[in-house]
Amino acid sequence: MNKQFKRNLTGFIALLAGCAVNYLGDILLGVNIELWRGLDTFSALWMVNIFVVPLISGVVVAMIFGLGGKWLCYFPPLIVRSIGYANYLYFTEPPFGTQLLYFPFWIMFVILAVEAAAFGGVFGEIIIKRTYGRLPREEVYRSKSDHPDSGEKSG
DSSP states (O other): OOHHHHHHHHHHHHHHHHHHHHHHHHHHHTOOTTEEBTBTTSOHHHHIIIIIHHHHHHHHHHHHHOTTHHHHTTHHHHHHHHHHHHIIIIIOOOOTTOEEOOHHHHHHHHHHHHHHHHHHHHHHHHHHHSSOSSSOHHHHSOOGGGSTTSOOOOO
């Protein structure tokens, strides 16, 4: 199996896992971000579904994909939210007492979820790498023998 195929497969699996986390979060919390119930829409569970669930999804994506996961973690909340909106727009009638959010308002909430996932992706990369930045860990930290005050000369 070549390296590029393995990387693409890992990315696909990471996307599926991130989408599963978002979807399961919707089901477990019982919140549909796509529906408007007036001011009752903005409950504590709604906020958990907008901020915490995508954050966990971003961490999962970054942990599976590895370095570069902070870029891939944007897509699972976008995919799940888009499928949910399209479902209510074309296939399912919203429940009684609710209506489908107007598209511009829905976009604002999707942006919040995607940004929370981005934070999760960065946290996931920090967990993997134990530092943040472009350089590998070996180039960031010096060993004690390489330190100028150690008195030892290396190499």
